[in-house]
Amino acid sequence: MTFDQLGLAEPLLRAVRDQGYDHPTPIQAQAIPMVLSGGDLLAGAQTGTGKTAGFTLPTLHRLAAAGHKKDARGRIAIRALILTPTRELAAQVEESVRTYGKYLPLTSMVMFGGVGMQPQIDRLRKGVDILVATPGRLLDHHQQGTLDLSHVEIFILDEADRMLDMGFIHDIKKVLAIVPKQKQSLLFSATFSDEIKALADRLLNQPQLIEVARRNQTNDAIAQKVHPVGRERKKELLAHLIRQGDWHQVLVFTRMKHGANRLAEFLNKEDITAMAIHGNKSQGARTKALSEFKAGTLQVLVATDIAARGIDIDQLPHVVNFELPNVPEDYVHRIGRTGRAGAQGEAISLVCVDEEQFLRDIEKLIKREIPRQTIPGFEPPAGEKPEPIVLGRRMTIGVGAGGGGRGGRPGGGGGGGRGGPQGAPRGPRPPASAGQGGARPAGQAPGRGAARPQTGGGGRPAGGGASRPRGSGGQGGGGSGRR
Numbered sequence: 001m002t003f004d005q006l007g008l009a010e011p012l013l014r015a016v017r018d019q020g021y022d023h024p025t026p027i028q029a030q031a032i033p034m035v036l037s038g039g040d041l042l043a044g045a046q047t048g049t050g051k052t053a054g055f056t057l058p059t060l061h062r063l064a065a066a067g068h069k070k071d072a073r074g075r076i077a078i079r080a081l082i083l084t085p086t087r088e089l090a091a092q093v094e095e096s097v098r099t100y101g102k103y104l105p106l107t108s109m110v111m112f113g114g115v116g117m118q119p120q121i122d123r124l125r126k127g128v129d130i131l132v133a134t135p136g137r138l139l140d141h142h143q144q145g146t147l148d149l150s151h152v153e154i155f156i157l158d159e160a161d162r163m164l165d166m167g168f169i170h171d172i173k174k175v176l177a178i179v180p181k182q183k184q185s186l187l188f189s190a191t192f193s194d195e196i197k198a199l200a201d202r203l204l205n206q207p208q209l210i211e212v213a214r215r216n217q218t219n220d221a222i223a224q225k226v227h228p229v230g231r232e233r234k235k236e237l238l239a240h241l242i243r244q245g246d247w248h249q250v251l252v253f254t255r256m257k258h259g260a261n262r263l264a265e266f267l268n269k270e271d272i273t274a275m276a277i278h279g280n281k282s283q284g285a286r287t288k289a290l291s292e293f294k295a296g297t298l299q300v301l302v303a304t305d306i307a308a309r310g311i312d313i314d315q316l317p318h319v320v321n322f323e324l325p326n327v328p329e330d331y332v333h334r335i336g337r338t339g340r341a342g343a344q345g346e347a348i349s350l351v352c353v354d355e356e357q358f359l360r361d362i363e364k365l366i367k368r369e370i371p372r373q374t375i376p377g378f379e380p381p382a383g384e385k386p387e388p389i390v391l392g393r394r395m396t397i398g399v400g401a402g403g404g405g406r407g408g409r410p411g412g413g414g415g416g417g418r419g420g421p422q423g424a425p426r427g428p429r430p431p432a433s434a435g436q437g438g439a440r441p442a443g444q445a446p447g448r449g450a451a452r453p454q455t456g457g458g459g460r461p462a463g464g465g466a467s468r469p470r471g472s473g474g475q476g477g478g479g480s481g482r483r
């Protein structure tokens with residue numbers, strides 16, 4: 001199968017050729033003709049499958065074929081709306097729109113929070129065909145009357161599962177209420193939970209279904225390995241692996257922001273260039289870290305799960321779980337950063353005795369055992385006893401942790417976690433620090449609705465990360481909380 005066989009217009013084929021792509025990926029081969037035919041689509045595809053081009057190319061084709069439309073004020077009307085969970089993903093998707101649409105007379109814009117509204121308002125005034133946005137800022141604009149979505153013909157939800165995890169369900173419903181009923185809708189999600197199915201039922205009209213990577217299956221192009229190691233020696237082991245393997249582009253995951261900062265500091269002291277990327281960093285700092293990492297001048301990017309979401313780096317060779325995620329599905333997302341679009345990648349997990357249950361949960365989810373390999377000189381110390389893992393100021397899980405999220409540092413408060421691991425009552429979400437349009441860390445739930453209690457979930461074996469309002473978005477705020 002070649003791109004020429006998909007029915008795309010010549011300017012798009014030229015742009016694809018410029019990218020050096022020879023063949024469509026499986027999701028592209030299936031999605032492009034379906035989207036071109038005008039029908040709705042429910043697609044199961046992870047990052048790295050080429051899904052972005054899968055929806056961007058046919059969207060551009062359809063819009064170009066129809067020609068510009070004008071809104072009531074005579075401006076170019078927004079005809080395609082793409083919603084993404086994070087700023088980074090929004091920026092990357094819009095970049096793809098520009099890349100693939102470079103030979104077409106279509107305009108696009110990206111819109112997210114944490115930056116000033118006015119430049120976005122100015123841009124909107126000029127008129128735009130394709131808008132890529134995160135839900136919070138989109139609604140801010142709508143409320144201020146600076147945005148007209150009444151001409152949307154194609155509506156795309158990208159990484160819908162992650163949006164629900166991040167508590168965006170209410171925002172999505174609000175957006176659905178302001179876009180026209182009659183439209184083509186595409187929903188992309190790495191996993192299909194009941195909530196995603198409910199959302200799909202609501203949004204999609206007799207959708208075609210594509211699933212390129214089955215649920216919770218890790219990509220076979222990724223070589224996975226576990227290095228058992230003592231709790232206190234992970235940092236040294238990481239530095240050792242980077243030096244020994246002469247790794248030049250390593251994405252390292254930590255569970256918590258401060259852990260990411262500490263690790264980046266340590267690596268820099270070891271003369272390994274590293275930067276931490278997480279929600280507390282300014283947009284400028286995150287953009288800089290990401291671009292240096294992509295350019296190859298920064299060796300190591302240390303990220304938390306939320307910050308890493310949507311990072312798009314071609315053929316990333318190494319992903320390291322410096323700490324295993326306490327939510328097993330995050331493992332699948334994390335290692336999806338490597339082995340992209342057919343390239344071989346390596347995903348390494350440094351696992352200490354405290355994390356053995358996390359490892360078992362992950363292996364259960366992916367239905368395979370990850371090979372263990374002890375690195376000489378870094379063997380776990382004999383008799384090291386498991387200790388509870390502190391996920392936030394209020395939440396501790398693992399061996400010896402109290403069932404109600406006790407056991408962390410005294411004082412508590414403001415952790416914003418999902419409560420205790422065994423379904424202990426969850427505290428209300430801390431008040432949003434930023435109101436409408438204010439700075440909101442990427443990937444965090446929007447400021448509006450901040451007082452919504454986290455009543456979703458139940459039965460999740462471990463909490464969803466202390467700083468992350470996962471699963472809060474069940475129907476009416478009381479959903480199952482599971483994917």
Ligand code: AMP
Pocket residue numbers: 021022023024025028046047048049050051052053312313314340341
């Ligand atoms: P995505 O899943 O959309 O995040 O895309 C993953 C990566 O694959 C992107 O960096 C694209 O540049 C790359 N890619 C997309 N389509 C193709 C293709 N047909 N052949 C090779 N690489 C591709």
